[in-house]
Amino acid sequence: MLESITIQGVLFLYGAALLLALWRLVKGPTLSDRVVALDFISTCLIGMIVVDAIITGASYFLSVAIVAALVGFVGSVAFAMYIQKGAGQ
Amino acid sequence: MTEYLIAALLWISGIFTLIAAIGLVRFPDVFLRMHAATKAGAIGVISSLMALTLHFDDPAIRVRALLVALFLGITAPIVGHVLSRASLVANVPLAKNTVCNEWDGTSHEED
Numbered sequence: 177m178l179e180s181i182t183i184q185g186v187l188f189l190y191g192a193a194l195l196l197a198l199w200r201l202v203k204g205p206t207l208s209d210r211v212v213a214l215d216f217i218s219t220c221l222i223g224m225i226v227v228d229a230i231i232t233g234a235s236y237f238l239s240v241a242i243v244a245a246l247v248g249f250v251g252s253v254a255f256a257m258y259i260q261k262g263a264g265q
Numbered sequence: 266m267t268e269y270l271i272a273a274l275l276w277i278s279g280i281f282t283l284i285a286a287i288g289l290v291r292f293p294d295v296f297l298r299m300h301a302a303t304k305a306g307a308i309g310v311i312s313s314l315m316a317l318t319l320h321f322d323d324p325a326i327r328v329r330a331l332l333v334a335l336f337l338g339i340t341a342p343i344v345g346h347v348l349s350r351a352s353l354v355a356n357v358p359l360a361k362n363t364v365c366n367e368w369d370g371t372s373h374e375e376d
Contacts, residue, residue: 182272189279193286200289200298208295208352215344216289216302222337223282223310226317226330227275235326238317242333249340253347260351 183231190224211255218248267319274316282309294360295352299345307341310334 194217201213222241229237288301314334318327353368 178268178272178275182275186275186279189283193279193282196283196286196290197302206295206352206357208348208355208357209298211348212295212299212302213289215348216285216306219302219306219310219337219341220282220286222333223278223313226310226313227278230271230275230313230317230320235321235323238326238329238333242329242336245333245336245340249344252344256344256347256351259348259355262355 178230183227186227187224190220190227194220207255207259211252211259214255215248215252218244218251222248271316271319274312274319278309278313278316280309281305281312285309294363295357296349297360299349303341303345307337310337 197213197216197220201210201217204210204213222244225237225241225244229235229241282305285301285305288305289298292298292301311334314330314337318330321327321330359366
């Protein structure tokens with residue numbers, strides 16, 4: 177069994193990263209900054225799901241991670257197409 | 266022995282993710298922020314998936330975790346490229362001390 181300092185420390189690092197990304201999401205000067213912050217938040221979400229699967233020993237969280245990765249990728253590409261089409265108007 | 270390796274991989278994952286978030290906040294430009302967020306974030310998640318691969322004994326779960334890692338390793342550069350190209354076409358302002366910008370102002374699309 178993993179030591180609790182590792183688990184709490186890693187989850188604290190992920191939480192701090194999520195707070196910094198949230199700050200960039202709120203403040204970001206352009207739309208591209210906000211989309212980059214959203215993509216990073218979805219990546220952090222996958223990491224937290226994987227760490228939680230290790231902690232609880234529930235392997236079915238990996239399917240949740242797969243779905244989150246797919247949704248994050250498609251959402252980022254859709255936002256990128258929206259940014260590019262909005263430039264041509 | 267394996268538990269120490271799992272703990273080391275988890276710490277590497279958290280530290281790389283925090284470094285990516287610091288780069289996302291501190292860099293002056295959207296392209297530099299993208300550089301930090303896509304590369305270091307992907308390394309963080311992939312190392313946590315390696316820890317999950319070591320933690321479970323079932324081969325099906327290991328193969329699934331490796332597939333998620335492979336998918337993230339493929340899609341993170343794609344997202345970075347697509348977003349940087351879109352924001353370059355959309356005339357997002359560069360940082361003030363940018364040295365070189367070789368884009369000629371046309372998007373080269375056939376539409």
